[in-house]
Amino acid sequence: MNEKLLPAVKALSERFAAESHEYAGEVWLTVSPEHIVDACKAARDEFKFNLLTNLSAVDYWPQETPRFHVVYNLFSSTDQVSLGLRVPLDGNAPHLPSLIPVYPGANWWEREGWDMFGIRFDGHPDLRRILMPADWEGHPLRKDYPLGYEEVQFTFNVGDVEIRKPRPRE
Amino acid sequence: MTETQEINLEELRHLVSERALTGETMLLNMGPQHPSTHGVLRLLLELDGEIVVNCIPDIGYLHTGVEKNMESKIFQKAEPMTDRLDYLNPIGNNLTFCLAVEKLCGIDVPPRAQVLRVMLAELERLSSHLVWLGTSALDLAAMSLFLYTFREREMILDIKELISGSRMMTTYIRPGGLWRDVPVEFEAAVRRYCDVQEARLDEYEALLTNNALFRDRTIGIGVINTQQCYEWGVTGPVIRATGEPFDVRKIQPYSGYEEYDFEIPTEKGGDIFSRYMVRVREMRQSIRIIRQALDKLPFGPVRSNNRKFIPPPRSELGTSMEAVIHHFKLWTEGFHAPAESVYMMNESPRGLLGVYIEGNGGPTGHRIHYHTPSFVNLQILPLLSKGHFVADLVGIIGSIDIILGDCDR
Amino acid sequence: MGVEQKLGNMGIATTTLEQAVNWARTNSMWPMLFGLACCAIEMMAAEAANYDMSRFGMELMRASPRQSDLMIVAGRVSRKMAPVLRRLYDQMPDPKWVIAMGDCASTGGIFNNYAVVQGVDEIVPVNVYVAGCPPRPEALVHGILILQEKVRSEHLSQWR
Numbered sequence: 100m101n102e103k104l105l106p107a108v109k110a111l112s113e114r115f116a117a118e119s120h121e122y123a124g125e126v127w128l129t130v131s132p133e134h135i136v137d138a139c140k141a142a143r144d145e146f147k148f149n150l151l152t153n154l155s156a157v158d159y160w161p162q163e164t165p166r167f168h169v170v171y172n173l174f175s176s177t178d179q180v181s182l183g184l185r186v187p188l189d190g191n192a193p194h195l196p197s198l199i200p201v202y203p204g205a206n207w208w209e210r211e212g213w214d215m216f217g218i219r220f221d222g223h224p225d226l227r228r229i230l231m232p233a234d235w236e237g238h239p240l241r242k243d244y245p246l247g248y249e250e251v252q253f254t255f256n257v258g259d260v261e262i263r264k265p266r267p268r269e
Numbered sequence: 270m271t272e273t274q275e276i277n278l279e280e281l282r283h284l285v286s287e288r289a290l291t292g293e294t295m296l297l298n299m300g301p302q303h304p305s306t307h308g309v310l311r312l313l314l315e316l317d318g319e320i321v322v323n324c325i326p327d328i329g330y331l332h333t334g335v336e337k338n339m340e341s342k343i344f345q346k347a348e349p350m351t352d353r354l355d356y357l358n359p360i361g362n363n364l365t366f367c368l369a370v371e372k373l374c375g376i377d378v379p380p381r382a383q384v385l386r387v388m389l390a391e392l393e394r395l396s397s398h399l400v401w402l403g404t405s406a407l408d409l410a411a412m413s414l415f416l417y418t419f420r421e422r423e424m425i426l427d428i429k430e431l432i433s434g435s436r437m438m439t440t441y442i443r444p445g446g447l448w449r450d451v452p453v454e455f456e457a458a459v460r461r462y463c464d465v466q467e468a469r470l471d472e473y474e475a476l477l478t479n480n481a482l483f484r485d486r487t488i489g490i491g492v493i494n495t496q497q498c499y500e501w502g503v504t505g506p507v508i509r510a511t512g513e514p515f516d517v518r519k520i521q522p523y524s525g526y527e528e529y530d531f532e533i534p535t536e537k538g539g540d541i542f543s544r545y546m547v548r549v550r551e552m553r554q555s556i557r558i559i560r561q562a563l564d565k566l567p568f569g570p571v572r573s574n575n576r577k578f579i580p581p582p583r584s585e586l587g588t589s590m591e592a593v594i595h596h597f598k599l600w601t602e603g604f605h606a607p608a609e610s611v612y613m614m615n616e617s618p619r620g621l622l623g624v625y626i627e628g629n630g631g632p633t634g635h636r637i638h639y640h641t642p643s644f645v646n647l648q649i650l651p652l653l654s655k656g657h658f659v660a661d662l663v664g665i666i667g668s669i670d671i672i673l674g675d676c677d678r
Numbered sequence: 679m680g681v682e683q684k685l686g687n688m689g690i691a692t693t694t695l696e697q698a699v700n701w702a703r704t705n706s707m708w709p710m711l712f713g714l715a716c717c718a719i720e721m722m723a724a725e726a727a728n729y730d731m732s733r734f735g736m737e738l739m740r741a742s743p744r745q746s747d748l749m750i751v752a753g754r755v756s757r758k759m760a761p762v763l764r765r766l767y768d769q770m771p772d773p774k775w776v777i778a779m780g781d782c783a784s785t786g787g788i789f790n791n792y793a794v795v796q797g798v799d800e801i802v803p804v805n806v807y808v809a810g811c812p813p814r815p816e817a818l819v820h821g822i823l824i825l826q827e828k829v830r831s832e833h834l835s836q837w838r
Contacts (some may be wrong), residue, residue, distance in 0.1 A: 247792030
């Protein structure tokens with residue numbers, strides 16, 4: 100572990116009861132959902148992690164506890180180290196506090212998290228769909244959402260696919 | 270299919286000002302088909318006369334489902350999808366993906382491949398900046414520059430075609446090295462390109478930098494400061510134009526960037542003109558890096574010798590049964606990545622490009638996420654455009670250099 | 679053996695209405711400035727100095743669908759973009775033609791998933807498909823020449 104990262108990891112894991120995990124030189128802290136905003140605030144104000152470089156989620160369906168992990172990567176431009184945070188979430192309709200008060204740039208990423216995974220970010224000012232059309236059903240990046248594969252036409256099924264393929268009215 | 274979704278004011282009530290609801294200001298739709306939105310960006314503008322009061326971007330018109338699709342493919346077959354995310358920076362996208370996969374699996378890269386990767390990434394940066402220069406100048410009504418920059422860009426595309434056979438989407442960088450070694454003509458072609466480009470850069474600057482019309486339309490427009498950039502996570506030429514030397518190539522060097530002697534150009538203004546100057550000066554630095562790379566290009570293999578991840582060379586397939594089995598297994602089943610997660614950062618022409626890959630112990634990624642600079646940079650568009658004319662908005666969109674494929678993924 | 683031999687030295691050329699109109703349509707086809715994804719960059723390259731599409735009367739890109747005859751669908755069409763594309767097509771005045779440029783516009787390409795329309799021919803009728811990912815500018819020019827040939831051989835009864 101980078102020695103510049105050591106005090107931050109030590110303090111954060113003690114204060115927020117976070118487990119730390121290291122792989123390939125990266126440190127990941129597992130934080131509970133109620134602590135994530137405080138943890139990020141402490142990381143930004145005390146340990147100079149001033150840039151949010153990643154916000155996404157991972158789905159572990161069919162596992163239910165935890166079903167999702169929300170993943171944050173913070174970067175410090177003064178110490179030039181990065182720190183990963185993971186927040187486990189249970190159940191089918193998870194929610195956790197929004198990170199906008201700490202990093203305003205989280206705004207669109209959280210909208211993407213809602214659009215793609217159906218994770219609610221409490222306190223988000225504008226939680227609408229961002230990438231999919233507003234009337235879309237389902238959250239595409241969930242593992243129980245099908246890829247939406249269209250069959251490839253071969254000689255034996257060319258007619259079947261042709262019938263099912265939508266055509267313009269004209 | 271003919272029904273398009275109409276704008277519903279109720280849904281956007283919390284985004285527009287009170288004056289829009291009384292009809293004092295005008296709501297205007299711009300895009301998704303608009304010549305100066307650089308793709309299929311849709312903006313909902315609230316206008317007071319010709320002044321932009323509020324600007325609400327609506328993205329997703331190029332959402333391709335790349336991240337979902339990559340989860341169902343083995344790593345080698347997912348890579349061609351990364352080309353098509355940011356279609357002005359395909360080699361940079363490949364490089365980021367490969368670096369992340371190499372970090373996840375612990376694959377080594379031979380030195381010759383490292384140097385070639387740097388060289389190709391810089392060529393791609395030049396080609397991206399050339400397209401940016403041409404199209405943004407076109408937005409600001411400087412037509413002829415478009416023809417000049419595309420003329421030089423063809424030289425880069427010819428070099429890419431020389432090494433890989435494709436003009437844009439090369440997929441030349443692979444996990445563990447490169448697809449194959451470069452041909453003998455490569456070095457001369459790159460050297461000639463560097464010489465030509467350096468002289469032509471002066472020509473572009475002669476057309477724009479001291480042009481009174483260009484200066485009037487760019488200086489003091491769309492200003493942002495360093496503090497705001499960090500808060501919103503904005504990187505790349507936008508943050509460098511505010512005077513902050515933030516460049517992933519310097520602060521977290523990858524592929525041996527620490528061995529090259531280059532500067533990070535910064536400007537003080539934070540406006541469109543500063544971003545233009547930063548990009549033009551960056552192009553000179555890229556040429557400098559390419560020249561250094563050409564001088565130190567070592568001989569040796571371009572692919573790792575780790576047979577767990579890298580298919581054996583073609584010459585061995587005729588003589589060795591194990592090589593045939595390896596080759597077959599690697600291209601049908603793929604290599605297995607551990608159930609861990611890595612995050613890799615890279616400097617794309619637009620800013621910090623991050624890749625998050627999580628393996629699941631199998632040959633496919635469990636989750637592959639691209640943290641793309643266009644998405645982040647587009648987010649500050651309302652901030653930049655407030656209080657400017659609609660005509661300036663076009664210049665501002667050009668100056669943050671968004672690629673909608675990169676943004677919507 | 680017709681009238682044109684007798685009138686040959688009087689500076690008058692005669693032809694059929696069909697040929698004259700087809701000739702005019704062929705050489706003043708205005709494409710719509712409509713780039714979607716990667717192929718749009720190659721389309722721009724085809725218009726720029728090296729490939730110079732204006733040799734074929736195709737350089738005048740119109741930003742408004744109301745002024746254009748040809749839609750070059752350059753790139754993948756997402757489900758969110760599909761209704762917009764159809765509306766743009768409906769806004770174009772007759773006669774109108776469509777070129778599906780690239781694999782994604784023709785068949786969905788490598789993106790066989792929930793978000794991408796599997797071929798733009800699900801939404802609008804396509805006249806010429808150009809293969810490639812992305813197609814080279816020469817391929818686009820070739821597609822345009824094929825379209826011009828098609829237009830030149832249209833008959834009066836097929837006119838719209």
